[in-house]
Every structure is written in structure tokens, then in C-alpha cells.
Amino acid sequence: MSEDAIECTVKSLQWIYAVVLALSIGEAFKEFMSNADHRNGKYVIQWDRLPPLLSLLLLVLPFYHGMARWLYDMYCTDQVHGAYGHWLLVDCVTFTVEAGLFFVLARSLDRSLWWRFNCTVAVLLAVDIVWGAFMWGCRSSSIDSWVIVNVCTVAILMAALFVFRKRKGETSLSILSLFLVVILVRTILDYWTGWDYYFPK
Numbered sequence: 621m622s623e624d625a626i627e628c629t630v631k632s633l634q635w636i637y638a639v640v641l642a643l644s645i646g647e648a649f650k651e652f653m654s655n656a657d658h659r660n661g662k663y664v665i666q667w668d669r670l671p672p673l674l675s676l677l678l679l680v681l682p683f684y685h686g687m688a689r690w691l692y693d694m695y696c697t698d699q700v701h702g703a704y705g706h707w708l709l710v711d712c713v714t715f716t717v718e719a720g721l722f723f724v725l726a727r728s729l730d731r732s733l734w735w736r737f738n739c740t741v742a743v744l745l746a747v748d749i750v751w752g753a754f755m756w757g758c759r760s761s762s763i764d765s766w767v768i769v770n771v772c773t774v775a776i777l778m779a780a781l782f783v784f785r786k787r788k789g790e791t792s793l794s795i796l797s798l799f800l801v802v803i804l805v806r807t808i809l810d811y812w813t814g815w816d817y818y819f820p821k
Contacts, residue, residue: 630695633712637687640719641680648676669729671796672737676725676805679741682688682810683722683748685764685818687715694759694791707759714751718744731791735781738799742777745770773806 637798653663691711695704719745728737752767780802784795813820 627696629708630691633692633708633715634688637715637719638651638684640716641684641722642720644726645677645680647723648673648729651726651729660781666729668731668791668796669795671793671800672725672729672734675737675800676722676729678800678803678807679725679744680722681808682776682818685719686763686810686814689818690763693762710751710754714747717747721747731793731796734796734799735788738777738781741773741799741803744782745774745777749774762817763814765817766810769806769809769813772809773802776802 652666654666654670694711695708721740724740725737725744728740749767749770752763752770756764756767777799778797787795
């Protein structure tokens with residue numbers, strides 16, 4: 621297959637992922653701007669949903685950026701070989717599942733759904749860990765930092781979820797802020813440890 625055809629296939633996958641993420645972000649902002657008065661069409665900003673909204677955006681940025689870099693390195697450079705289709709299919713399935721989980725996050729911004737939101741974050745990172753570990757072992761060691769950062773983050777998230785397991789029904793702003801800080805630190809570490817991969821010279 622020609623390089624142009626491969627690049628076209630990869631770009632199609634990128635667009636699918638980008639569209640679903642865009643829909644997720646749009647849905648998240650709809651949740652943030654609630655239509656409180658249906659008759660007058662007035663919208664009210666739900667400030668208590670700001671922490672999970674920021675958490676979502678802090679995850680979308682590195683996930684989309686990382687996906688774009690990975691697809692370019694694996695399929696738009698000299699690393700492409702005859703069996704690339706199987707690898708691309710694995711990537712496609714993984715990124716589609718992750719995009720779907722982002723949509724679940726977008727629909728879970730309500731304070732009462734903080735447990736579901738953060739469990740979904742843990743599942744999202746777990747999916748990325750499984751995919752990343754597989755690719756790390758079989759294709760490229762350049763994403764080792766992704767796996768390590770995600771493993772540490774999931775461990776912290778699970779510990780926090782365990783500690784607060786009896787407070788599922790509560791809507792404490794301090795709990796929401798705690799999980800936001802965890803995700804913020806995760807994104808900072810992600811870019812710090814993988815800077816050369818995200819921004820190659």
C-alpha cells in the first residue's frame with residue numbers, strides 16, 4: 621500500500637477520535653451550562669460542576685495529543701511495515717473505547733455522580749495502561765512514561781475511592797477538588813516525563 625493511502629487511513633482514524641472527543645467536550649459544557657428555565661430559555665452556570673469539567677479537559681488534552689503523536693510515529697514514518705493493519709486495528713479499537721469513556725465522563729459532571737466520574741477515569745486510565753504496556757513490549761519503548769504515570773494515578777485514584785467509598789452520596793466540594801488535583805498532577809507529570817515525545821525536536 622502506498623504511503624499516501626496509509627496516511628489517509630490514519631487521518632480517518634484521527635478524525636473519528638477527534639469528533640467523538642469534540643462531542644464529549646460539547647456535552648460537558650452543556651452539562652456545565654444547565655437549562656434551568658425551559659420556558660424562558662435561560663441557562664445557569666453550574667459552578668459545582670467545574671472541578672469535574674476541568675478534570676475532563678485535563679485528560680482530553682494529553683490523550684488526544686498522545687494519540688496524534690503515536691499514530692504519526694507508527695504509521696507516517698519509516699516504521700511502517702507489511703503487517704501494519706493488525707496494529708492499526710488494535711489502536712483503532714482502543715482509541716474508540718477511550719473516546720466512548722470520555723463521553724461517559726461528559727455525562728457525569730453532576731456532583732452526585734462524582735463516584736461514577738472518577739471510577740470512569742480509573743477505567744479510562746486502566747484501558748490505556750493495558751494498551752500502552754502491550755505496545756511498549758511489542759512496538760515502542762517511547763511510551764513507557766505513559767504507562768508508569770497512569771499506573772501511579774490509578775493506584776492513587778483507587779486508594780482515594782476506597783477511602784471515600786462510604787460517602788458516595790455526598791457532594792462535598794473538597795472531594796471533587798481532591799480528585800481534580802490528582803488529575804492535574806497526572807497531566808503535569810505526563811507532559812514532564814514525556815516532553816521529548818510530545819514535542820520532538
